[in-house]
Amino acid sequence: MSNTFFQKDIVSVRDFDKQKFETIFQATDKIITMSPNERREIGRGKTLGYLFFEPSTRTRLSFEAAMASIGGTSIGIADASSSSARKGESLGDTVKIMSLYSDVVVLRHQLDGSSRFAAEVSEKPLINAGSGTEEHPTQAILDIYTIRKEKKRIDGLKVGIVGDLKYGRTVYSLLYALGNYKVDVRLISPPALKIRSDSTYEIRKRLAYTETTDLEENISDLDVVYITRIQKERFADIEEYVKVKGSYRIGTDLVKKMKDDAIIMHPLPRLDEISPDLDSTKQAKYFQQAQYGKDTRAALLALILNENGI
Amino acid sequence: MSNTFFQKDIVSVRDFDKQKFETIFQATDKIITMSPNERREIGRGKTLGYLFFEPSTRTRLSFEAAMASIGGTSIGIADASSSSARKGESLGDTVKIMSLYSDVVVLRHQLDGSSRFAAEVSEKPLINAGSGTEEHPTQAILDIYTIRKEKKRIDGLKVGIVGDLKYGRTVYSLLYALGNYKVDVRLISPPALKIRSDSTYEIRKRLAYTETTDLEENISDLDVVYITRIQKERFADIEEYVKVKGSYRIGTDLVKKMKDDAIIMHPLPRLDEISPDLDSTKQAKYFQQAQYGKDTRAALLALILNENGI
Amino acid sequence: MSNTFFQKDIVSVRDFDKQKFETIFQATDKIITMSPNERREIGRGKTLGYLFFEPSTRTRLSFEAAMASIGGTSIGIADASSSSARKGESLGDTVKIMSLYSDVVVLRHQLDGSSRFAAEVSEKPLINAGSGTEEHPTQAILDIYTIRKEKKRIDGLKVGIVGDLKYGRTVYSLLYALGNYKVDVRLISPPALKIRSDSTYEIRKRLAYTETTDLEENISDLDVVYITRIQKERFADIEEYVKVKGSYRIGTDLVKKMKDDAIIMHPLPRLDEISPDLDSTKQAKYFQQAQYGKDTRAALLALILNENGI
Numbered sequence: 050m051s052n053t054f055f056q057k058d059i060v061s062v063r064d065f066d067k068q069k070f071e072t073i074f075q076a077t078d079k080i081i082t083m084s085p086n087e088r089r090e091i092g093r094g095k096t097l098g099y100l101f102f103e104p105s106t107r108t109r110l111s112f113e114a115a116m117a118s119i120g121g122t123s124i125g126i127a128d129a130s131s132s133s134a135r136k137g138e139s140l141g142d143t144v145k146i147m148s149l150y151s152d153v154v155v156l157r158h159q160l161d162g163s164s165r166f167a168a169e170v171s172e173k174p175l176i177n178a179g180s181g182t183e184e185h186p187t188q189a190i191l192d193i194y195t196i197r198k199e200k201k202r203i204d205g206l207k208v209g210i211v212g213d214l215k216y217g218r219t220v221y222s223l224l225y226a227l228g229n230y231k232v233d234v235r236l237i238s239p240p241a242l243k244i245r246s247d248s249t250y251e252i253r254k255r256l257a258y259t260e261t262t263d264l265e266e267n268i269s270d271l272d273v274v275y276i277t278r279i280q281k282e283r284f285a286d287i288e289e290y291v292k293v294k295g296s297y298r299i300g301t302d303l304v305k306k307m308k309d310d311a312i313i314m315h316p317l318p319r320l321d322e323i324s325p326d327l328d329s330t331k332q333a334k335y336f337q338q339a340q341y342g343k344d345t346r347a348a349l350l351a352l353i354l355n356e357n358g359i
Numbered sequence: 360m361s362n363t364f365f366q367k368d369i370v371s372v373r374d375f376d377k378q379k380f381e382t383i384f385q386a387t388d389k390i391i392t393m394s395p396n397e398r399r400e401i402g403r404g405k406t407l408g409y410l411f412f413e414p415s416t417r418t419r420l421s422f423e424a425a426m427a428s429i430g431g432t433s434i435g436i437a438d439a440s441s442s443s444a445r446k447g448e449s450l451g452d453t454v455k456i457m458s459l460y461s462d463v464v465v466l467r468h469q470l471d472g473s474s475r476f477a478a479e480v481s482e483k484p485l486i487n488a489g490s491g492t493e494e495h496p497t498q499a500i501l502d503i504y505t506i507r508k509e510k511k512r513i514d515g516l517k518v519g520i521v522g523d524l525k526y527g528r529t530v531y532s533l534l535y536a537l538g539n540y541k542v543d544v545r546l547i548s549p550p551a552l553k554i555r556s557d558s559t560y561e562i563r564k565r566l567a568y569t570e571t572t573d574l575e576e577n578i579s580d581l582d583v584v585y586i587t588r589i590q591k592e593r594f595a596d597i598e599e600y601v602k603v604k605g606s607y608r609i610g611t612d613l614v615k616k617m618k619d620d621a622i623i624m625h626p627l628p629r630l631d632e633i634s635p636d637l638d639s640t641k642q643a644k645y646f647q648q649a650q651y652g653k654d655t656r657a658a659l660l661a662l663i664l665n666e667n668g669i
Numbered sequence: 670m671s672n673t674f675f676q677k678d679i680v681s682v683r684d685f686d687k688q689k690f691e692t693i694f695q696a697t698d699k700i701i702t703m704s705p706n707e708r709r710e711i712g713r714g715k716t717l718g719y720l721f722f723e724p725s726t727r728t729r730l731s732f733e734a735a736m737a738s739i740g741g742t743s744i745g746i747a748d749a750s751s752s753s754a755r756k757g758e759s760l761g762d763t764v765k766i767m768s769l770y771s772d773v774v775v776l777r778h779q780l781d782g783s784s785r786f787a788a789e790v791s792e793k794p795l796i797n798a799g800s801g802t803e804e805h806p807t808q809a810i811l812d813i814y815t816i817r818k819e820k821k822r823i824d825g826l827k828v829g830i831v832g833d834l835k836y837g838r839t840v841y842s843l844l845y846a847l848g849n850y851k852v853d854v855r856l857i858s859p860p861a862l863k864i865r866s867d868s869t870y871e872i873r874k875r876l877a878y879t880e881t882t883d884l885e886e887n888i889s890d891l892d893v894v895y896i897t898r899i900q901k902e903r904f905a906d907i908e909e910y911v912k913v914k915g916s917y918r919i920g921t922d923l924v925k926k927m928k929d930d931a932i933i934m935h936p937l938p939r940l941d942e943i944s945p946d947l948d949s950t951k952q953a954k955y956f957q958q959a960q961y962g963k964d965t966r967a968a969l970l971a972l973i974l975n976e977n978g979i
Contacts, residue, residue, distance in 0.1 A: 089714030094399030096427045098420075106752045107766070110718075110744055114770035117716045117742040122427040124420055132416045138628035141635070146417070146627065149650040150424035317766065318758035325761070340769040404709030406737045408730075432737040434730055442726050448938035451945070456727070456937065459960040460734035 054352035058168040059176045062186040062222045067229045074194055076348035076359050077341070080119075083359075091351045091359060092121030098151030099125030099178070100143060102158040107317065108178050108188075111339070112155050115346035121354075124151065141170045148172040153353055156180070174353045183248065185218045187349065188316060189226035191342040192219075196273055198341065199312050199334050203230040207270055212277035212297045212322060214238045215245055219316045220277060221252075228255025235267055236260045239293040242283065264297055269306045274299070274332075275314045276322050300324040307332055314338050362668035368478040369486045369659065372496040372532045377539045384504055386658035386669050387651070390429075393669075401661045401669060402431030408461030409435030410453060411488070412468040417627065418488050418498075421649070422465050425656035431664075434461065451480045458482040463663055466490070484663045493558065495528045497659065498626060499536035501652040502529075506583055508651065509622050509644050513540040517580055521547045522587035522607045522632060524554045529626045530587060531558060538565025545577055546570045549603040552593065574607055579616045584609070584642075585624045586632050610634040617642055624648050674972035678788040679796045682806040682842045687849045694814055696968035696979050697961070700739075703979075711971045711979060712741030718771030719745030720763060721798070722778040727938065728798050728808075731959070732775050735966035741974075744771065761790045768792040773973055776800070794973045803868065805838045807969065808936060809846035811962040812839075816893055818961065819932050819954050823850040827890055831857045832897035832917050832942060834864045839936045840897060841868060848875025855887055856880045859913040862903065884917055889926045894919070894952075895934045896942050920944040927952055934958050 053072060080088060097116045101109055104127065113123040126132045129143065140163065148154050148171040156167050161181030168175040179185040197203050208227065214220050214236055224244075227234060236244055236258055243260060244252070252258070261267060268274065279297055284290035299313060304327055307313075315323055315335040327333050351359045363382060390398060407426045411419055414437065423433040436442045439453065450473065458464050458481040466477050471491030478485040489495040507513050518537065524530050524546055534554075537544060546554055546568055553570060554562070562568070571577060578584065589607055594600035609623060614637055617623075625633055625645040637643050661669045673692060700708060717736045721729055724747065733743040746752045749763065760783065768774050768791040776787050781801030788795040799805040817823050828847065834840050834856055844864075847854060856864055856878055863880060864872070872878070881887060888894065899917055904910035919933060924947055927933075935943055935955040947953050971979045 085714045094395045094428070094430055096424060098424070104752075106746055110746075110767070110770055113744040114716060114718070117744060118714070120714055122432070122742070123744075124423040124427060124433070126416055126420075132414075137630045139635070142628060145646060146649050147420070149646060150420055150653055318762060320757045325759070336765060336769060339766050343770055404705045404738070404740055406734060408734070432742070434733040434737060434743075436726055436730075442724075447940045449945070452938060455956060456959050457730070459956060460730055460963055 051356045052352050052358035054349070055356045055358075056174050057353060058171075058174050059186050059349065059353075060164045060168050061177065061184050062189040062225045065186070065226065065229065070190065070193055070226070070229065073190055073345060073348055073352065074197060076352055077194060077345050079359055080348045080351060081344055088118060089120030092116060092119035092354060095121040095153070095354055096151040097121060097123045097125075097153050097155060097350070098147040099123060099127075099155040100129045100147055100157070101125070101127050101178070102129045103179065104128050105157055105179060108157065111342045112178065112346055114343045115350055118343065118347050119351055121350070125155070140167065144170050144175070145172065148175075153350065176349070176353070179218060181218065182216075183218055183221035185222045187346055188219050188342075189222035190349065191338065191345045192223050192275070192314065192316075193226050194345050195314060195334060195338040195341050196312075199337070200272060203232065205231060206272040207233045207235070208273040208275065209235045209237050209264075209267060209271040210275045210277070211237045211264055213242045213279045213283060214277075215242045216280070216283060217277050217316075220244070221248060223275065224252050224256060224258075228252070232256075234258035235271070237264050237267060237297070238262065239297070241289070241293075242279065265303065265306070268303055269308065272308065272311050273314060274307065274311060277316060278320055278322055298322050298324070299327065301326050304330055304332055361666045362662050364659070364662035365666050365668075366484050367663060368481075368484050369496050369663075370474050370478050371487070371494050372499040372535045375496070375536065375539070380500065380503055380536070380539065383500055383655060383658055383662065384507060386662055387504060387655050389669055390658045390661060391654055398428060399430030402426060402429035402664060405431040405463070405664055406461040407431060407433045407435075407463050407465060407660070408457040409433060409437075409465040409488070410439050410457055410467070411435070411437050412439045413489065414438050415467055415489060418467065421652045422488065422656055424653045425660055428653065428657050429661055431660070435465070450477065454480050454485070455482065458485075463660065486659070486663075489528060491528070492526075493528055493531035495532045497656055498529050499532035500659065501648065501655045502533050502585070502624065503536050504655050505624060505644060505648040505651050506622075509647070510582060513542065515541060516582040517543045517545070518583040518585065519545045519547050519574075519577055519581040520585045520587070521574055523552045523589045523593060524548045524587075525552045526590070526593060527587050527626075530554070533585065534562050534566060534568075538562070542566075544568035545581070547574050547577060548572065548607070551599070551603075552589065575613065575616070578613055579618065582618065582621050583624060584617065584621060587626060588630055588632055608632050608634070609637065611636050614640055614642055671976045672972050672978035674969070675976045675978075676794050677973060678791075678794050679806050679969065679973075680784045680788050681797065681804050682809040682845045685806070685846065685849070690810070690813055690846070690849065693810055693965060693968055693972065694817060696972055697814060697965045699979055700968045700971060701964055708738060709740030712736060712739035712974055715741040715773070715974055716771040717741060717743045717745075717773050717775060717970070718767040719743060719747075719775040719798070720749045720767055720777070721745070721747050722749045723799065724748050725777055725799060728777065731962045732798065732966055734963045735970055738963065738967050739971055741970070745775075760787065764790050764795070765792065768795075773970060796969070796973070799838060801838070802836075803838055803841035805842045807966055808839050809842035810969065811958065811965045812843050812895070812934065813846050814965050815934060815954060815958040815961050816932075819957070820892060823852065825851060826892040827853045827855070828893040828895065829855045829857055829884075829887060829891040830895045830897070831884055833862045833899045833903060834858045834897075835862045836900070836903060837897050837936075840864070843895065844872050844876060844878075848872070852876075854878035855891070857884050857887060857917070858882065859899075859917070861909070861913075862899065885923065885926070888923055889928065892928065892931050893934060894927065894931060897936060898940055898942055918942050918944070919947065921946050924950055924952060
């Protein structure tokens, strides 16, 4: 029996249920324990074709590293918006041709719905590596995997999501993913960066959450502190930015207030939301999270490319 | 006995006779039917080094995909003109060093003769991926292969080449290639974009053709309609461009006038010369053509790199 | 017993003694004679991650070619300074994450000490591919290997280093490397481009050398002529540049004055320091040197990645 991901597109985390996550997590657990010799056979002779209309070096390298770790090759366009190939060519044609050149297509695009459209056109399975304002399914997969791996469970946890909740697509994908579990979610942000009101209905259908502006007051309760970058450009008034910034930064003071077995996550890159002093604390899991990003993507590619899974 | 392409340069389609085309076509037919396991052994451990002095994402990715499909690796410079390596370095030195780093060199360069010169300097076989105004041999190979594959023959066909015949090197390479076959060629273009008069002598030595400005009137006769982009920049007078443009575009109206078994080809990327409505018609072969581009290049690389062919 | 390079960083040529050089040279000799089939097993399934904060197409391609020749894959950032990944991210974080994605990290950075710092942060062995003003250890390795291979010995040779001795980090790394051997070194440069006075103490501890401005007068004595580029930008007064330039250029006249078995080396790319007329002379070894660059880097990677060496 073929695995459920074989030759399937990964467009939205909203298409995922608990079982789908579990399939990927088990494949990840297995891939981590495989010898390099076994692993490099999984994708040998296979080609990943990437199209990044929005540059994202981190996500691109994570996919390339994942593909290389299973023995495959990556080709593509790191900055498709300015590429000569794009001079007037439609998104559909660009995706279609890349799908003729490769075994799986990875797309990053700024527009909502781009990925769904591209999946229709593509001759090969398409993975959404970030689209529009809300969708970044492989980031959600790695985030949930990190929680499960480091906390040994997901149900019952108190999860705080901190910082810029308005603009980060990572946050939305994570919320949709958490909707599959019984978690207590606190959204902690300055008022100007609260979650978008046009998304709350959709999120509330899946998940109960509370909103607050105060990180310090909430931190001792949390099992998972998921922190994101607050970007200066988001503020009309620079003084507002300066005032707000410090309150959503974690340093050694705040860590002392955290539970002993709580974990700190961050999609990276970080600026100064997390003091480097914390890197050596046992709560710091953001680098581990990046590592899991490579592993979960390798597992997902393995499932998509191989009928019998791994 | 070693195959005739082993360790040979591919500089000009004018060096090709019917037999050479046939060797590549048979290798392509074979490579298409090979299992991934067999295919990836052909180029394993081999490195393709590319130097693109003119950016061409499409051609570069086609070569990379071809090399990956036979198990090899590609390295190179996608924009050699602006690369730091080029700060004052001669073309000869750049090619020479790339040839020390790789097993086969792929060069794209804006100057006529660049490829012939580079082949002299290179320590490894060199493939011309487009040079000057007339040469793009691997494009001609894939074009002829597409006709042969989709029409089951080449001799006896009526081939219309449509659009900008003055500036596209694709057109010239295709004409030189067609010179090896008994075909009836019609060149269909606005007067300002007729084939260059300084090339007609050379082409006429190989091939009889007629010229016309009217696509609609000719289309019902043709077995192959090869359409190319008409670029705005080519016209001094923008009104002239607007007037002309519509006449060399294929939509559903024109397709109805075509023979039932005629095929539409395009080197891609297309702008609006071909309506997307046509993509699902049985005449549309331009995406298939792109796919054959990868396959013929894989076969060519296999023949160049392996003494015993494939 | 594991080889001394297994999982070790390569930060500075000053950490090298004669024995270390010899280990790499023997591995290089061996890798050159291996069949492609054997070679491509050495690094199969392994990933090299490169971070070039200073663009250097030549060095990057040499590493990629080396990694490909042993069957491995390279991923990375060719222009890390302008990469989106770098928007405010610290060098430490960038290196750390790349080290989670790969098996060995290759770093090029403009700052002195960057490489030592990065090696501390990296989870995987780190190779310095050029840092600050003085360090380029893999260039020194290939330079010394070229001398040993082409002259059959290093001790007892007269080595002239010619051109811009002030700004080229290649020169400093070579001098530190030569400090392990009994060589007679002549530094030949215009007064404005003499070796930096703040480095002479460190160099003199390791090596005796004489300084001169006259290439022609010295050339007949030398066994090795190592010539470097003189860059216009280094001169405040352009007339000074024009005056000086011609004196440190080697043409057929000067070659006639050289010993019959002397060799000419150059780190490349060259501008007009060496006339192309010389390329076919038996003294010209600069292209051979580039080839050895790939081979020595392949050997180094093999030693770092494989406990039992090669």
